[in-house]
Amino acid sequence: MSDDTGDVIDELFAVIEDRKANLPEDSYTASLFTHEKGENAVLEKLGEETTELILAAKDDDTDELAHESADIVYHLLVLLSMKDMDVDDLRAELAKRR
Numbered sequence: 001m002s003d004d005t006g007d008v009i010d011e012l013f014a015v016i017e018d019r020k021a022n023l024p025e026d027s028y029t030a031s032l033f034t035h036e037k038g039e040n041a042v043l044e045k046l047g048e049e050t051t052e053l054i055l056a057a058k059d060d061d062t063d064e065l066a067h068e069s070a071d072i073v074y075h076l077l078v079l080l081s082m083k084d085m086d087v088d089d090l091r092a093e094l095a096k097r098r
């Protein structure tokens with residue numbers, strides 16, 4: 001795995017935290033934080049995208065698998081931020097299992 005992968009996840013999480021703090025009007029991420037049902041929308045997305053990921057895996061469609069994986073990671077990071085967690089909490093949990 002290249003170092004860029006770690007950087008892009010940290011960068012994305014920083015953007016998500018910035019959207020949460022500043023709530024720009026034209027931001028999809030900010031809309032998830034401001035909408036009354038934003039958390040449910042994130043949970044629904046995670047469910048849908050997981051199904052799509054399973055179908056992509058069954059079809060051996062690696063492009064689609066990467067696309068759905070990215071959708072899941074983005075919405076997972078939004079969920080962690082909604083719960084006032086940090087991407088480092090995920091990192092620590094993974095590290096604990098090594």
Ligand SMILES: N=c1c2ncn([C@@H]3O[C@H](COP(=O)(O)OP(=O)(O)OP(=O)(O)O)[C@@H](O)[C@H]3O)c2ncn1[C@@H]1O[C@H](COP(=O)(O)O)[C@@H](O)[C@H]1O
Pocket residue numbers: 012015019026027028029030045052070071074
């Ligand atoms: N990674 C994402 C990201 N992934 C998905 N989405 C949005 O989430 C919504 C639903 O995504 P889906 O993939 O489910 O879209 P879909 O076309 O309905 O479904 P699929 O066919 O793709 O599965 C769409 O409006 C997407 O634009 C995202 N919106 C933002 N980001 C990141 O967040 C950053 C900030 O975005 P804004 O908050 O919009 O400025 C961006 O620069 C990106 O890095």
